[in-house]
Amino acid sequence: MRHSFWDHFSGLDTPVHRLSPGVKILFVILLVLILTILPGDYISFSALPLLLLLIIILIFSRVPVKHVVKRTLVILPLIIPVIVLNSIFMESGLSHSLILSVRSFLSIFSLVLLVSVTRFSDIMKTLSRWHFPRIMIMILSFMYRYFFLLTGEMEKMIRAVKLRSGGTGGSGIFKIYSQILAILFIKSYERAERVYHAMLMRGYDGNGGLQ
Amino acid sequence: MTIVEVKNISYTYPDGIEVFKNISFKVAEGESLGIIGPNGAGKTTLLLALSGLINNSGEIIINGEIKSEKNINDIRKKISFVFQNPDDQLFMPHVEEDISFGLNKLGYSEEEINDIVKKSLNSAGLDGFELRSSHHLSLGQKKRVCLAAAFARSPEILLLDEPSNELDPGGRKELAGLIQDFKGTKLIVSHDLNMIGEICDNVMILNNSIIKAIGGSKKILSDKNLMESNSLEVPYIYR
Numbered sequence: 220m221r222h223s224f225w226d227h228f229s230g231l232d233t234p235v236h237r238l239s240p241g242v243k244i245l246f247v248i249l250l251v252l253i254l255t256i257l258p259g260d261y262i263s264f265s266a267l268p269l270l271l272l273l274i275i276i277l278i279f280s281r282v283p284v285k286h287v288v289k290r291t292l293v294i295l296p297l298i299i300p301v302i303v304l305n306s307i308f309m310e311s312g313l314s315h316s317l318i319l320s321v322r323s324f325l326s327i328f329s330l331v332l333l334v335s336v337t338r339f340s341d342i343m344k345t346l347s348r349w350h351f352p353r354i355m356i357m358i359l360s361f362m363y364r365y366f367f368l369l370t371g372e373m374e375k376m377i378r379a380v381k382l383r384s385g386g387t388g389g390s391g392i393f394k395i396y397s398q399i400l401a402i403l404f405i406k407s408y409e410r411a412e413r414v415y416h417a418m419l420m421r422g423y424d425g426n427g428g429l430q
Numbered sequence: 431m432t433i434v435e436v437k438n439i440s441y442t443y444p445d446g447i448e449v450f451k452n453i454s455f456k457v458a459e460g461e462s463l464g465i466i467g468p469n470g471a472g473k474t475t476l477l478l479a480l481s482g483l484i485n486n487s488g489e490i491i492i493n494g495e496i497k498s499e500k501n502i503n504d505i506r507k508k509i510s511f512v513f514q515n516p517d518d519q520l521f522m523p524h525v526e527e528d529i530s531f532g533l534n535k536l537g538y539s540e541e542e543i544n545d546i547v548k549k550s551l552n553s554a555g556l557d558g559f560e561l562r563s564s565h566h567l568s569l570g571q572k573k574r575v576c577l578a579a580a581f582a583r584s585p586e587i588l589l590l591d592e593p594s595n596e597l598d599p600g601g602r603k604e605l606a607g608l609i610q611d612f613k614g615t616k617l618i619v620s621h622d623l624n625m626i627g628e629i630c631d632n633v634m635i636l637n638n639s640i641i642k643a644i645g646g647s648k649k650i651l652s653d654k655n656l657m658e659s660n661s662l663e664v665p666y667i668y669r
């Protein structure tokens with residue numbers, strides 16, 4: 220199974236990695252807040268300095284630029300339709316769209332940088348210390364834990380389809396993939412029940428707390 | 431002294447299939463009971479019933495307490511369950527968090543929990559695995575982490591569902607050794623009849639909703655007619 224880990228470089232030993240997780244999380248929260256609150260005109264002035272700041276941190280962290288940029292670009296499928304629709308239906312839609320893209324790109328960039336320089340468990344521990352709702356921490360932990368497992372299961376099913384269909388393509392392929400998604404949903408549901416049983420056996424009360 | 435007493439329990443799946451009907455048995459403190467039978471005989475369901483994860487009819491008495499909705503949480507504190515698929519059991523991102531999950535509610539301080547995590551990992555031969563991500567581990571390592579998590583709760587009763595399933599011979603041998611080292615009461619569901627023969631004092635055959643036989647391991651496992659009539663075979667150690 221092929222895995223691409225979000226926090227692949229979080230175990231490096233650099234000054235950025237050694238910084239307290241709390242400081243790093245606060246920095247990112249502050250940055251995202253600034254990007255969200257600042258009016259559009261100010262964004263055009265502050266975007267470049269903020270990007271430079273993030274790049275300096277990136278250089279000091281020794282995390283490959285390609286790793287961060289590649290993961291930041293996952294935002295593109297969400298941004299492109301917004302840009303296109305804004306440009307068509309809104310007056311001065313293009314400038315609005317550009318500002319929105321800058322806000323989104325820098326926010327995601329800073330988040331990807333955060334998980335690249337901080338162990339996931341340290342982020343969770345810090346959030347827990349800050350009394351972040353336990354149920355949210357558990358959901359984040361489960362996302363991290365089961366994302367790879369579910370993508371692995373999906374890969375296995377796609378491989379089986381390819382092997383038994385003599386390759387991909389054909390008119391029925393979308394139907395097959397939608398069926399795969401449905402099976403993945405059922406499998407995930409059943410797994411959730413088994414995980415819940417395992418949690419109950421170790422004191423989980425079903426409401427985000429422990430008995 | 432009896433630690434587990436099952437009196438006339440029955441369970442039917444929501445689709446109407448009856449898994450077991452009026453079964454009764456006792457397990458003594460410190461005993462190792464192997465539960466065997468063909469696929470679909472209800473072995474895993476029986477373990478789920480013992481730990482209160484499904485609602486069955488009849489009575490289950492754990493350490494003198496009749497299992498009910500009121501006391502199920504107290505009963506679960508005495509039981510550790512090792513599930514068949516470690517990916518269902520290791521639900522936290524890192525090994526350390528998984529082993530320490532729920533320990534604070536057993537009355538341990540943070541220092542004690544750190545100590546327990548280290549000792550449990552050491553007993554499972556996994557020193558230094560605290561910060562490893564669960565999805566980075568091999569199946570054998572995952573199974574051992576599951577055992578470490580089970581040991582960490584210092585249970586009186588250990589329930590194991592197919593512990594050696596899919597393991598290579600080396601991994602299976604290591605795991606069997608770890609299970610054998612646990613001195614409490616063990617109920618082991620498995621198709622690995624050699625391991626059952628090595629570890630268990632007694633064996634129970636479950637088939638067609640009823641207990642077909644219960645008794646000493648050697649007596650049951652070496653009975654060719656009995657084993658074959660229940661879609662099983664005599665393990666190598668008794669041939």
